[in-house]
């Protein structure tokens with residue numbers, strides 16, 4: 001049982017998040033694609049397309065923070081050299097199997113690392129991307145600060161997160177699915193009270209997209225824009241590492 005009511009110290013939340021993803025790693029992809037009707041893959045593709053429009057350097061060096069089972073890393077590997085990092089070893093192990101099976105050129109490199117203390121030098125990447133990770137972080141500002149630190153000035157950031165639809169009827173239907181159906185279905189299919197039990201609470205506690213945009217700006221990014229995907233079920237926030245930050 002994962003209790004997030006009392007989030008406690010930073011390390012405590014991190015540990016619980018890591019254990020939670022570790023418990024469902026072998027079923028994560030299946031659950032994700034099934035419970036989102038494969039929309040998650042579509043959102044990752046949109047993220048790649050938006051970054052492709054922006055990144056001008058040939059063979060860019062890209063960091064995928066909280067890469068999990070490496071779907072976003074693999075999607076980005078057609079643009080450049082991708083480094084995926086995550087602090088949950090079982091998730092990385094699945095990701096590693098997938099990168100071997102797909103044998104991408106250039107290859108995708110995966111490593112175990114904490115998003116709140118990235119083991120990279122300042123300004124090492126041309127782009128930093130992250131999907132469905134921010135709301136899991138014990139400190140969003142610290143996570144974004146680390147992304148900013150390792151991004152070169154003028155480099156690009158892309159963050160995918162869940163949102164809530166704005167159209168009232170759709171919002172009501174989605175809320176019912178999201179709050180009532182999804183946690184039960186996730187628990188039934190995964191056998192644990194893991195991320196799908198905690199997903200609704202974590203999304204509801206997460207800043208609204210306008211607020212998230214401000215937090216991203218305050219973390220040292222400029223030209224910050226957002227795009228609602230699938231009527232707002234997901235949001236994509238993009239920005240640029242500020243020059244001279």
Ligand SMILES: C[S@@+](CC[C@H](N)C(=O)[O-])C[C@H]1O[C@@H](n2cnc3c(N)ncnc32)[C@H](O)[C@@H]1O
Pocket residue numbers: 014017018021065066067068069070071072085086087088091113114115116130131132133136137138
């Ligand atoms: C919802 S999954 C998303 C995985 C992947 N980005 C995707 O699109 O499927 C969240 C991932 O973030 C990772 N994560 C959460 N907090 C982290 C942290 N502090 N450092 C590194 N990884 C973290 C988890 O281990 C998990 O693999």
